Structure formats: C-alpha cells, structure tokens
Amino acid sequence: MADQQNPNAVKTAQTTFSILEELKERNGATVTDLTDAFDLSKSSIHNYLTTLEDDGYVMKDGNTYEVGLRLLDLGGHARHRERLYDIAKDEVDELAAETGELANLLVEQHGKGVYLHRAHGDDAVKTDSYIGQRVYLHNTALGNAILAHLPRARVEAIIDQHGMPATTENTISDRDELFSHLEQVREEGVAFDDEARLKGLRCVAVPIVNNNDTVEGAISVSGPTSRFQNERFREELPEKLKSVANVIELNITYT
Incomplete structure (x- = not known):
C-alpha cells in the first residue's frame, strides 16, 4: 500500500x-x-x-x-541528533562483540523503522540492511518490539498507511494475527523473528522503554537459523538483550 x-x-x-x-x-x-x-x-x-x-x-x-554522498552528511547529522544513538551505541557495540553476531538499534519514524546503528561481531552475517534504511515494522522482531508498546490506534494508523506486505511465507500479514502476536510480545518483553523478513535469518529483539513507559526504540541480535536454535534463541539471547536494554533505559533516565 x-x-x-x-x-x-x-x-x-x-x-x-x-x-x-x-x-x-x-x-x-x-x-x-x-x-x-x-x-x-x-x-x-x-x-x-x-x-x-x-x-x-x-x-x-x-x-x-x-x-x-551529500545526503550522507544530512543523514549523519540526523543520527547524531538522536539522543538514543549516543546513549545506546556503545552498548550495541559490546552486544555484538559478546555474542559474535549482528546487533542492531532501530527507532520508529513516520510509521517505519529506521536503523540508527549496527555492529558486527566476529561471526556476524551480511544482510541487506544498512544504517539509515527504512523498513516495515510488522515483519521484523525490532519492529514488533516497538509496535507492541505503541497505542493500538497508532498501530492501526501505521498499518493503514504502510500496509502489511508479506516478504516471506513466515511474515504475519493478517491484522488480527499481528495484534495477537503483539500482545504476546508485550507480555514476554521480547520479540522473535523466525525468517519473517529474510529466509535463513532469525532475530531476537527487546524494546527500549523510558521512565514514562514510552517506547524509544528497540535493540536486537540477528543471525543464521543454524546458530539461532533452541535455548540460545529462546532463552540466552533474550536474557542478554533484556540486560543490555535495562542499562540503556537507566542511562536514558539518569543521563
């Protein structure tokens, strides 16, 4: 749409x-x-x-x-004006180093996700994403982590504006199914992308929520399905992400 x-x-x-x-x-x-x-x-x-x-x-x-490249100057300026980038950048870099995977920081603007920062661990895979890229929110773990903490009316407006195109057979493209999924994400505090945007890629994401219960963005770790399995995918990485998100949230509050 x-x-x-x-x-x-x-x-x-x-x-x-x-x-x-x-x-x-x-x-x-x-x-x-x-x-x-x-x-x-x-x-x-x-x-x-x-x-x-x-x-x-x-x-x-x-x-x-x-x-x-003059557009890069404008984009770089816009990124450095984002307070969340300055606060979260080092934590995302450390997350990539510790997990060995691709770590990401995403914010929502005008109903789409924008990558503010990405860091590559030693074993990180190459993907089609890049800093500044705008992506749909319904088919990524990062996007779902953000959507789950937005008012329903805002999510409805985003869907009305941008639609819910299916990029793989695992993409949620039904509105009711998405809201049911977002409720689960909100309850668990973590979102999973099981090849919903790219075949062969899995992702775990958690929201960054400030002291006023407003979602500021989300962080994630992405990697190949061969390494994102079982306990690592469902328990280890989510706990690590929640720990890092907690540090970022504290820094947002007290910096």
Missing part, C-alpha cells in the same frame, strides 16, 4: 525527493529511465537532475545518475 499523500504537499519538492528515492531503488538511472517512471518530459527530468547534481545530492557517471 502506498504512503498516503498530503494534500498540502509542495509538488516540486515532492517530485525532487521521489526522484532521489527512484535513484536509490534502481541503484542509479538514466534520464530516459526516470522519464519512463515519472509523468514528466525529458527536459524536466534533466532540470531536476542538474539542480541536484549542482548541489551535490546527485552524481553523474556517464549517462547514469546516482545518489550523491
């Missing part, structure tokens, strides 16, 4: 960001590619790209335009 459009949105600005998103999704595109994707003439697309290139937001390689 596409994001709902704001009737007060400035069309030119909206198109500019849509072009940047298209360049990201295509991993680079030509003027012709973008003309086919948008209801605009080649000259109009070229004007947008030239403006973005002049300001460093787009780079040109031959006939192909790509997202420029």
Whole structure:
C-alpha cells in the first residue's frame, strides 16, 4: 500500500525527493529511465537532475545518475541528533562483540523503522540492511518490539498507511494475527523473528522503554537459523538483550 499523500504537499519538492528515492531503488538511472517512471518530459527530468547534481545530492557517471554522498552528511547529522544513538551505541557495540553476531538499534519514524546503528561481531552475517534504511515494522522482531508498546490506534494508523506486505511465507500479514502476536510480545518483553523478513535469518529483539513507559526504540541480535536454535534463541539471547536494554533505559533516565 502506498504512503498516503498530503494534500498540502509542495509538488516540486515532492517530485525532487521521489526522484532521489527512484535513484536509490534502481541503484542509479538514466534520464530516459526516470522519464519512463515519472509523468514528466525529458527536459524536466534533466532540470531536476542538474539542480541536484549542482548541489551535490546527485552524481553523474556517464549517462547514469546516482545518489550523491551529500545526503550522507544530512543523514549523519540526523543520527547524531538522536539522543538514543549516543546513549545506546556503545552498548550495541559490546552486544555484538559478546555474542559474535549482528546487533542492531532501530527507532520508529513516520510509521517505519529506521536503523540508527549496527555492529558486527566476529561471526556476524551480511544482510541487506544498512544504517539509515527504512523498513516495515510488522515483519521484523525490532519492529514488533516497538509496535507492541505503541497505542493500538497508532498501530492501526501505521498499518493503514504502510500496509502489511508479506516478504516471506513466515511474515504475519493478517491484522488480527499481528495484534495477537503483539500482545504476546508485550507480555514476554521480547520479540522473535523466525525468517519473517529474510529466509535463513532469525532475530531476537527487546524494546527500549523510558521512565514514562514510552517506547524509544528497540535493540536486537540477528543471525543464521543454524546458530539461532533452541535455548540460545529462546532463552540466552533474550536474557542478554533484556540486560543490555535495562542499562540503556537507566542511562536514558539518569543521563
């Protein structure tokens, strides 16, 4: 389901960001590619790209335009303004080192999850995720840990806006089933992703909840199903994550 459009949105600005998103999704595109994707003439697309290139937001390689590194400057600035990043970063790094796996820190913005930090242990697997990536909340342990601590009306609004697409056969794509699952996550204080977003990958996540019982984000550990089994998957990693989350929550309160 596409994001709902704001009737007060400035069309030119909206198109500019849509072009940047298209360049990201295509991993680079030509003027012709973008003309086919948008209801605009080649000259109009070229004007947008030239403006973005002049300001460093787009780079040109031959006939192909790509997202420029100036956007990394904006993203880096946004991340460092997040108080949770400064408080949780070292704890997530230590979590990765101790488990040997991939550790993650995620927050919710505009109904999607955004990776604020990721740390790789010695045995960590490579995945398609990266810092700054926006992901659905319904098909990840991190997202479920956050959704479980949001008001039901807010979760309903997120589903209405972004939908519940199935990315694997294990994805929960039914609304009632999701709310039943979120109730269990809330009661147990831990969320499990059993190949719900990526085949072969499991994940354990817990929420970060501040002193006002507001969820700030979530942390997780991810790894291959071959290593995430039985007691380690269901008991050891959840307890470790809860311990780390407790430290972060205390630091949020008293820093």
